[in-house]
Amino acid sequence: MPFQKIQPEKLSHAVVRQIELLILRGILRPGERLPSERDLSEKLGVSRPSLREAISELQDRGLLVSRAGAGVYVAEVLGAAFSDALIRLMGTHEEALFDYIAFRRDLEGLAAERAALLASTTDLQVIGAILAKMEAAHDKRDPTDEARLDAEFHLAIIEASHNVVMLHMIRAMFDLLRQGVFYNRQIMFGQRTTRDMLLDQHRAINDALQARDPTGARTAVERHLDYVEEALSAQLQSERNEAVARQRLEHELGKT
Incomplete structure (x- = not known):
């Protein structure tokens, strides 16, 4: 037996x-x-x-x-997800930035879809509470708190999807984001128009989750990250244009 x-x-x-x-x-x-x-x-x-x-x-x-x-x-078990050499490599190549956003769009869209279906009532309360804190921080001139809460909001959605592999993967990626490996989040939240748009997008994500609308939640996350990609692309182009303009000015001032 x-x-x-x-x-x-x-x-x-x-x-x-x-x-x-x-x-x-x-x-x-x-x-x-x-x-x-x-x-x-x-x-x-x-x-x-x-x-x-x-x-x-x-x-x-x-x-x-x-x-x-x-x-x-x-x-710090997440540190082993990426070697120091790979972190430095990703931080110095623009291609990695947009691959990172695409990765987040795919994974977080799926997580939002799962969260709308699988989240408990308490999970949704946590997400709603973080959004309320974001709204309170939105009126502050210093965007530090709102930028921090942005990360917490997205991680709460991952947690609400109840997939531990996805959770640890995204936490590793957000850890790199906090270190400024991909881009400076403070710059993005420092612009008032952008901050307004980002808050509206987070509200749309929350509304779909609270309504338990999986398609709406995924679409809202994808639209949000599409906007982030467009804003960062515009920022990078602006920085390139400024660098060229400074070269022109330096050349002009150097003429005899």
């Missing part, structure tokens, strides 16, 4: 599985600090020795790191 005796599971193994799932599902994020040993053992209902054994195993697997005097953190 194909039956085996049930073996009691070590508490440390149960702790490992729980923390692994929290990382996989994107609930515990790279760089996030875990509660203190005492608090975490109480939350999990296990002894400190069992917790230490689990933490040690997760560190061996590269999922957690210990920082002297600072505690235990979720490892």
Whole structure:
């Protein structure tokens, strides 16, 4: 008969599985600090020795790191998605910028479509709450908060699609975006007309998601990223034109 005796599971193994799932599902994020040993053992209902054994195993697997005097953190596991050489290469070639936007358009359009179908009521509340924060930040002269919330809004949609592979792929891409590898988001949000358009586009995405309209959600995301592509293309052309104009001015001023 194909039956085996049930073996009691070590508490440390149960702790490992729980923390692994929290990382996989994107609930515990790279760089996030875990509660203190005492608090975490109480939350999990296990002894400190069992917790230490689990933490040690997760560190061996590269999922957690210990920082002297600072505690235990979720490892920056996303950093391994791209080598430093590839990051530098992508940051110096315009082709990579537009491939990046195309990648986002395809993947985020699919994620929005999935989110409209699969998101829980709480997922949609999170997306709506982030949009409300974006609207509040929109009136500020400094676009920093609105640009940050823009990333959070898009990541919340990915989370609401409930696909962990997609989640970690997009998080890796947004990490590069925060580093300014592809383009400076502050410049885009610094222009009032562009900021107005971007906010309206985010509202349209949210409206479709709240209505659970998968086609509308995907279309709204694609239109948004089409606009981003057009705005960046215009910005790059403007920078090229300005460089040529400065050369002309320098030449003119240098004439005797």
